[in-house]
Amino acid sequence: MAALMNEEGGVASRLQAAAATEDLWCLALGLFQVWMFVVVFLIMLPAMFGLSLGVTGVYIQVLVRVLEWATLRIQRGRREQPSVPVPLPNGIIERVGGSMEEEVGQLRRSQSLAGGKFALSDAFYFYKKGLESIVDDQVTQRFSSEELASWNLLTRTNHNFRYISLRLTIIWGLGVFVRYCVLFPLRITLAIIGLSWLVIGTVLVGFLPESSVKSWLSELVHLTCYRICARGLSATVHYHNRENKPQKGGICVANHTTPIDVVILANDGCYAMVGQVHGGLMGVIQRSMVRACPHVWFERSEMKDRHAVTSRLRAHVAAKTKLPILIFPEGTCINNTSVMMFKKGSFEIGGTIYPVTIKYDPRFGDAFWNSAKHNMVSYLLRMMTSWAIVVNVWYLPPMTIQDDEDAAQFANRVKSAIAHQGGLLDLAWDGGLKREKVKDSYKEEQQKMYSSIIAGQNAASSPKPTEEQ
């Protein structure tokens, strides 16, 4: 009798344990279902149709209020503890302008030299310029992230902001929790869904024969996936001047800050991408994309041959029915405070150029990809744990090459237009300086300028010998 009761008791407890684990499973399943419901119906489906529930808008507004409050607290904290340092936005030294001629002339005048041919003091102009360049130059700072005037409650931008108050630290802690535990899993889910849908969808569309239905479907698939990916980054994009959107058979050029630029632009229209063939996951995505609509992927060997590249792009543009090509002429990622030299190769293809300016708001997250510091995966993780990505995209009116300019001048014209629209600094330096050195021909330019000053003086001060005789 006791043995039976024991057995019953054992069975009962086992049943209880089984029931408990089943409960746990049910709970987990239930949570998962709620999660997927939220993701699919509240985020994915609206994204597919280009609608928005407005949640992100509210989130951004709340965030702006919080950051403004944080800024005021930090400023108050600075006034109370004056040893807290301030980042200087315009460089750390004061620069006096003036061309080479003016400055050299001033140096000589202060010595009251009577038009000497060469004076030791001339060298001083170059010493001073050289020292100024060592202390502060325009190019080296473009390859690292922009420094903010006030902290935006992300540890990664905390260069010299110290402990100010308890409330600020609590808000910061709350921010960490929200970003890592709530937003991050959501974003990862969306990103995975978006990318797999891209691969599957384009492969499916690729089975159809060439027809207008196929292009319409491939556009739909591409747009949907990019919209889901954009939600996966909490990206809010404001498009301006949409009447200037790139048309078929044109070339779209934009300034380059991060690989995410592609997602941002492709949210609003379909483009034919240009790039190198990669291996791995990127390669899979590239191969499936090209089944649905013609992108231009180059083998590594082909990239070295400029003519092959140009002729392939030309053929693409000449077929007026193909999607506009998307090119980033800077060739490398710059930190979104300036626009560097545009390589003229893209401007030799012909066709209409549609310039686009992309400006990221640095308060919500640092979008710049410093490829020396982070690889692609850690960069994407950083993006997914920022507050949000807020972008302004301006479509500029189309431009074509004029008769009296060559490709390099045309490139500069387009670059100035893009820089002007976005409020970015227009630099003539080459972005390739991130990895290489400057050519010696630049030094010779300055030498020529100086020698013409001296030669000019020589001609003026020394009489011609033949006249004397």
Place this chain on the structure above:
Amino acid sequence: MGASQTRSGKYQDLADKTGFSLEQIQNLYKRFQQLSGNEETISKENLDSIPALANNPIRKQIVDAFFDKRNQHQGEVGSFEEIGFEQFLMVMSHFRPPTLKTTEEEKEALRKEKLRFLFNMHDTDNDGTITLEEYRKVVEELLSKSGAIGQEAAKAIADAAMLEVASTNVPHMAPDDFYEGITFEHFEQILKGLEMESRMNIRFLDVDTTTMRCGKTTS
């Protein structure tokens, strides 16, 4: 956040030695990090890779001046392979402008320091004089190798200038006398009228001279 506390003690020493404010030292330290790629020392290659410096015809002399032991005011000669932040600051301190509190003697001393720095830049073999060879080198570097002035003409210009210096400083030179070179005293004499206070200064900014803004920076 704690590391910066110990650094400020070290910065106070540097501030006393070089005359920069704490804030300026912090800004310069960030620049040092940028140039060195977050290492402890800078080599000549790091300075050579600054694009704006590549423009400068006498960049070699300027870069060498940073590695010159004479500019460290410790009585040594020769040159370093690499420099640390303290040496970087010492070289920079030659270009500090005088403040309102500097007395006349201090201004004189500052001026002499600047002249000494520039003299060292020319006097590469450290024999105390700038010889004709050394002078010629500077002129050649400044003028174009292929441009309005050829090499022979550049040489002639250097010779003429040197002759002028000689005649100013040693007015009663006999025809057989050989002018050794410009000594430091002669150098000072030549540049007596040169207004150094505004020409050879670099005004380092700090918070008193800029206005604080909230929001993002504009460049």
